[in-house]
Amino acid sequence: MGTDQIFFKSTPLYKEYLLLEAVEKNSKITQRELSRILSVAVSMINEYLDKEENLGYIRKVYRSSKDVEYIISETGKERVKLLNIQYLKSALAIHNAARKDITIFIDRIIQNGFKNIILYGAGDVSEIILQTLEFDRNLELNIVGIIDDSKDKQNTNLYDILVTDPKNIFNIDHDGVLVSSYLHQNTIEKNLELLNYDKNKIIRLFKD
Structure with missing residues (x-):
């Protein structure tokens, strides 16, 4: 893979994108739902959330001892946009590589x-x-x-x-x-x- 495809190499980067995108869509999302989206254990979700909170991308609002809402900040929204661009760039690079391989294969068929x-x-x-x-x-x-x-x-x-x-x-x-x-x-x-x-x-x- 080239440098344009590094997004798919970096699992933490992809998981950050999934987490912030999920929180942006639903501030009342549960940690269990986040664990399913990120494909990680529920016990690890707090670590991901704490990291994003420390970076200023989200803010935790405790409605009760068990009811937590995750509010994405404006900086967090900008982060989602940046990660989305990187994701699309990586996806396009992989798609172009696949199309190049298909072109070679089609040439072989014709020959x-x-x-x-x-x-x-x-x-x-x-x-x-x-x-x-x-x-x-x-x-x-x-x-x-x-x-x-x-x-x-x-x-x-x-x-x-x-x-x-x-x-x-x-x-x-x-x-x-x-x-x-x-x-x-x-x-x-x-x-x-x-x-x-x-x-x-x-x-x-x-x-x-």
Whole structure:
């Protein structure tokens, strides 16, 4: 990772962002709720809150011995904005790195003779592939269809391309199918096998 992605390396920084954002949205949030959001033990939340209070980002108001309200200061609100910008910058850097890797992969697909392909899996990976092709018009790869096993995704559109049932695969003029899912790639390949699909036309983005 480059320096632009340091936000994701620094767990305390990310947790600070989550905590301040949560307090800004709900001053009466409980420590148990904060522990769930930050994915830390409830016993550690006081330490996080004390640190933010010492920095002047929040103020504790005791309504009773057990009822505490956390008021975010103007400085705290500015801190949230700064952390949000850093978060978005890091997310963008990671997204751009992923898109670069996808571009290299698409080039390899084209060099292997594929030009009109179907994406199997209407998820995040397919979305990044479609974004990459939209961004770089020099990539001569056509997405002629998207198929997915999920009934909820079928008959919806992803970048103006209709998502259909995998059974329609032979009704689409294409020269290959890209398995665009990491979690379900084995299931997808088994489904293609059940459809007697040509193994030589299956394109794998993820290695086993």
